[in-house]
Amino acid sequence: MLNKLYLKDDNDPKELDILVSQIKAKTYNTETLGVTHQVPFRIYQWNFEKVEALKAHLGNPTRNKLLNQLLEIALEEVFKKLEENDPEQLKEILDRIGKSK
Numbered sequence: 001m002l003n004k005l006y007l008k009d010d011n012d013p014k015e016l017d018i019l020v021s022q023i024k025a026k027t028y029n030t031e032t033l034g035v036t037h038q039v040p041f042r043i044y045q046w047n048f049e050k051v052e053a054l055k056a057h058l059g060n061p062t063r064n065k066l067l068n069q070l071l072e073i074a075l076e077e078v079f080k081k082l083e084e085n086d087p088e089q090l091k092e093i094l095d096r097i098g099k100s101k
Contacts, residue, residue: 015072028058028066041067 022028043051055066082090 015069015076019069019073022058023054026057026059028061 051063051066051070055061055063058066079090079093082093
């Protein structure tokens with residue numbers, strides 16, 4: 001079972017559902033929560049162009065907010081798949097959260 005500190009309640013909308021509804025409505029509203037870390041990141045050109053197109057479609061939210069939401073979606077999906085297929089490995093990963101240097 002996943003550590004609930006890192007997962008939303010089952011009744012909460014998933015980040016993917018939130019983003020898709022924002023795309024349909026052509027609106028983008030998010031709140032920034034918690035501590036942030038500056039991480040230098042190089043993005044492939046084809047992904048950059050997709051992010052920029054999505055950003056423009058949503059009314060130009062900050063790139064950081066959009067990338068954070070896309071990262072959250074990816075992590076939710078990976079953790080969900082690991083929970084289904086290899087819960088022991090997922091537990092190992094979650095046990096490392098907060099312990100990196």
